[in-house]
Amino acid sequence: MTEFSLERGLNALREEMDAPVASFFSSCVHCGLCATACPFYVETGDPKYTPIHKLEPMRLLWEQEYTLWGKLKSKLGLGKQVTDEMLEEWEPLLYDSCSMCGRCSMVCPVGNDIHYMIRKAREGMVASGHAPEGLIAASVRAVNTGSPMGLQWKTLDVQIKHVETATDLEVPIDKQGADYLVLLSSMEIINFPEYLEAITKIFDHAGVSWTLSQQCFEATNAGIQIGSKDIAATLVQRVVDAAESLGVKNVISPECGHAYTAIRWEGPNAIKRAYPFKVFHIIEVLDQLRAAGRIKTEGKEMDRLSMHDPCNLARKSGVIQQQRSLMDLVADNFVDLEEHGKFQWCCGAGGGVSSNERAEELKMAAFKRKKAQIEQVEPERMVTMCATCRTQLEEGLEEFNMDIPVVGLTEMIADHLVERDKPDDAAAKAGG
Amino acid sequence: MTSMDFLLLTKGPLFQIAIAIFALGMLVRLVEIFALGRPHNYAAARGGQLIPGLKTVYKRFNPDPGTFKRAPFDVIVGIIWHIGFVVALLLFIPHIELIKSMFGVTWPGLPNPVVDAVTAITLFALLATLIHRLTHPVKKFLSTPEDYLIWTVTFLPVLTGYLAYHRLINPYPLALGLHILAAEIFLIVLPFTKLTHIFTAFVARWYNGAIFGRKGVQS
Ligand code: SF4
Numbered sequence A: 001m002t003e004f005s006l007e008r009g010l011n012a013l014r015e016e017m018d019a020p021v022a023s024f025f026s027s028c029v030h031c032g033l034c035a036t037a038c039p040f041y042v043e044t045g046d047p048k049y050t051p052i053h054k055l056e057p058m059r060l061l062w063e064q065e066y067t068l069w070g071k072l073k074s075k076l077g078l079g080k081q082v083t084d085e086m087l088e089e090w091e092p093l094l095y096d097s098c099s100m101c102g103r104c105s106m107v108c109p110v111g112n113d114i115h116y117m118i119r120k121a122r123e124g125m126v127a128s129g130h131a132p133e134g135l136i137a138a139s140v141r142a143v144n145t146g147s148p149m150g151l152q153w154k155t156l157d158v159q160i161k162h163v164e165t166a167t168d169l170e171v172p173i174d175k176q177g178a179d180y181l182v183l184l185s186s187m188e189i190i191n192f193p194e195y196l197e198a199i200t201k202i203f204d205h206a207g208v209s210w211t212l213s214q215q216c217f218e219a220t221n222a223g224i225q226i227g228s229k230d231i232a233a234t235l236v237q238r239v240v241d242a243a244e245s246l247g248v249k250n251v252i253s254p255e256c257g258h259a260y261t262a263i264r265w266e267g268p269n270a271i272k273r274a275y276p277f278k279v280f281h282i283i284e285v286l287d288q289l290r291a292a293g294r295i296k297t298e299g300k301e302m303d304r305l306s307m308h309d310p311c312n313l314a315r316k317s318g319v320i321q322q323q324r325s326l327m328d329l330v331a332d333n334f335v336d337l338e339e340h341g342k343f344q345w346c347c348g349a350g351g352g353v354s355s356n357e358r359a360e361e362l363k364m365a366a367f368k369r370k371k372a373q374i375e376q377v378e379p380e381r382m383v384t385m386c387a388t389c390r391t392q393l394e395e396g397l398e399e400f401n402m403d404i405p406v407v408g409l410t411e412m413i414a415d416h417l418v419e420r421d422k423p424d425d426a427a428a429k430a431g432g
Numbered sequence B: 001m002t003s004m005d006f007l008l009l010t011k012g013p014l015f016q017i018a019i020a021i022f023a024l025g026m027l028v029r030l031v032e033i034f035a036l037g038r039p040h041n042y043a044a045a046r047g048g049q050l051i052p053g054l055k056t057v058y059k060r061f062n063p064d065p066g067t068f069k070r071a072p073f074d075v076i077v078g079i080i081w082h083i084g085f086v087v088a089l090l091l092f093i094p095h096i097e098l099i100k101s102m103f104g105v106t107w108p109g110l111p112n113p114v115v116d117a118v119t120a121i122t123l124f125a126l127l128a129t130l131i132h133r134l135t136h137p138v139k140k141f142l143s144t145p146e147d148y149l150i151w152t153v154t155f156l157p158v159l160t161g162y163l164a165y166h167r168l169i170n171p172y173p174l175a176l177g178l179h180i181l182a183a184e185i186f187l188i189v190l191p192f193t194k195l196t197h198i199f200t201a202f203v204a205r206w207y208n209g210a211i212f213g214r215k216g217v218q219s
């Protein structure tokens, strides 16, 4: 990130104009239905949070420069210009009040993929110097230290040692030619160390060949959240380099929805080439292992469980059935929230909202939609598969004095694994 | 100018001009959209684009249950007046005859009293949408003069058609001339306003369905 200026911002926006964007702006009839899809509008009732309104600067630029009629109008000096002040005014709309959940895109009657455009509009915001401080700081840390939270390998290493002691298993590091390179998210390493322990157990149980990489362990991509293709490319390249140098065939994104969309869908476009490996979310991998009969479980959770689908995983990536098949394996009393899967409601923290301190209040407001959904179903615990969602659910439920613990699905699977005979135990038995 | 002269003017040169502006304008709009293209997508696809795109084109006629519950008025009234408008436009026998004389294609129409009833319902529904736009906080907030302009140019052909059919404006050639003029204004305004959604919404829906479809989600 070098010089920011309005002109750079406008240029970044110009680069983002494509046929879908033009068809979307040409089609909006200002019906306002997208507002009813957005947790930030629904829970605040403030019309300025209407999804399509968040794109007004980009729409203006499109009209003025990409339509004959608009060009004519601006030649005649008619119509508003996109100014620095305007972008400044829109900064909170594009960042604080949008978790890029994509729900608006499912609802618009003319078919506008609004969140597709919000992602693009953020490129213009970054280049013009109108991105929130919290996200800028996270991006700088990610570029400089490899982690948006400034977490270093030595912190992870301590955790690895703990896991190894607790499980009596080895956590493979830098293992050449492993089948899977496992990535983590800093948020997870800090808040949910259980995750690493869980996959260590599951992969040992299922006989999966995997590894961590010292060169790159972070799966999230602050460049994509803030809206900077350059930063995004730098961060994705690190994952690609690590995967290529270890010669792995697959990369696993952790229990983080954002990391998954970042590596799975945006990454190859950020570096402008297809990957020489496949990318999976941990839940996809677990479900493949389940389907192949490689995960043997015993016993079931007997309390009433419900599930929060991370937007990035379900609506934005099509991983919807997998988590339910896995739940079936270990839960006896599972009930879905009314609107779930591709129509689920965002927890309120995605899209960089949780790294943006200024958005704290809106983040909690948006959570109220999730809360209402949970109240309707009255589960004893919630299950999810994203560290950001999980943190938000925990904080939100606590804020509203709801005593509903939140669990990660991977851990829950790990808790039910059938004890497998250790190879040396088996050998001992055979010998004895 | 007699009312007959007026009618001939609207049926003749004005009609030609309106059709020309509409056709050329719409062509430019579509070229402007498609010329922008789409960047190559390097991410491995999970699903197809063509079929999911087409499904979304269809599915957005029929909103998801949650949206229906949260905005029943928009959904019901919106569907009613859009269908009413299309029925009056395409299934009224004199309109079919006009289309036949222009393009040589034809299809069966509905009996006049049926179209009349549909038109009356459409007028009420359109009025209801205007009131809604003026009062609903989100719609009021989003609305620009253009939204009221397109409401007006959509309402007028329906209204003048209804008045002409019931001989509520006299003499008849004047009534018919006004109806044709209203239709011409609609056609002329269309390419320069969001009335383009009549065509571009299909494009937008397809792209939406294709973008989601590629990731394995039917939007
Ligand atoms: S739902 Fe679609 S058409 Fe309606 S206001 Fe939102 S973007 Fe525009």
Ligand code: SF4
Pocket (backbone or CB within 6 Å): A037, A038, A039, A040, A050, A051, A054, A097, A098, A099, A100, A101, A102, A103, A104, A105, A114, A115, A118, A346
């Ligand atoms: S992506 Fe989600 S949060 Fe953002 S505007 Fe759309 S519905 Fe609202």
